[in-house]
Ligand SMILES: O=P(O)(O)OC[C@H]1O[C@](O)(COP(=O)(O)O)[C@@H](O)[C@@H]1O
């Protein structure tokens with residue numbers, strides 16, 4: 001069997017389909033190299049001294065794990081000098097990181113959640129990296145990009161993807177022409193195309209939600225989960241299975257593989273947060289991938305990709321996955337108005 005690598009796939013997307021520019025192709029290759037390095041560090045675990053927490057907190061007030069910081073550094077360093085970016089933004093950094101003047105600058109913005117699923121690092125459960133690429137607005141004055149330039153709705157993403165560091169290390173990618181998956185061949189050091197058209201089944205009988213938050217949920221979410229739990233004799237007429245890995249990458253990867261619905265909804269806790277997950281680093285890239293795979297994603301009322309961001313670290317409720325089930329939850333929200 002002839003194997004297609006990430007490089008070959010991207011060259012095809014550039015030359016035959018004109019789906020990516022040469023800069024985006026090279027940028028994705030750089031991100032994928034960084035993911036290889038992160039995956040390597042992850043796999044060393046205690047032997048590499050990468051487990052455990054630091055004393056520091058990130059901008060979200062969350063205790064940083066050593067791997068959160070290391071992964072962030074790997075991505076920053078790998079992407080700084082390539083010449084494809086104007087600036088980067090990360091879940092782990094308070095503000096944006098402009099490309100230093102000593103390096104050439106490009107016309108794109110890169111956003112990432114360097115290490116997703118932090119609570120799973122020390123227990124050897126799948127974790128990942130999520131990224132998103134946007135155009136950098138060109139300012140007539142020639143001034144550098146600023147934080148506001150990142151506040152673009154998810155529909156404007158040029159590319160998005162994630163790496164999952166699990167039993168296999170995989171890279172899942174969209175450049176707006178469907179979703180493809182690559183598996184890392186560790187001996188060769190290359191990403192090999194193993195899924196050339198990932199599609200999410202429209203129906204599902206599997207839901208993913210953190211049930212310990214049940215008492216905080218809004219009524220439509222509670223109604224949906226009650227219906228799932230009622231099983232065959234309930235209103236949905238079938239028995240449902242439940243999974244919750246607590247790494248969004250791993251939960252979304254399962255949904256891309258065999259269908260399902262993932263929910264981290266906004267809830268009624270009065271902390272002024274619109275949910276746990278972050279719009280720019282998690283919800284947008286994952287929603288782009290899920291829609292490109294035939295699924296749907298909303299926050300209860302709005303299509304996530306249409307949301308106009310107002311802050312870099314903004315949070316949002318997330319309901320995504322198999323189209324029919326995601327639409328049902330949207331309907332429950334509408335009926336509750
Ligand atoms: O521990 P909880 O509340 O179930 O949250 C799990 C969710 O939090 C996250 O770990 C948040 O991401 P980070 O690890 O990047 O902060 C998601 O991956 C996951 O879906």
Ligand SMILES: [Mg+2]
Pocket residue numbers: 113115116117248282
């Ligand atoms: Mg995350």
Ligand SMILES: [Mg+2]
Pocket residue numbers: 068091113114115116117118
């Ligand atoms: Mg993270």
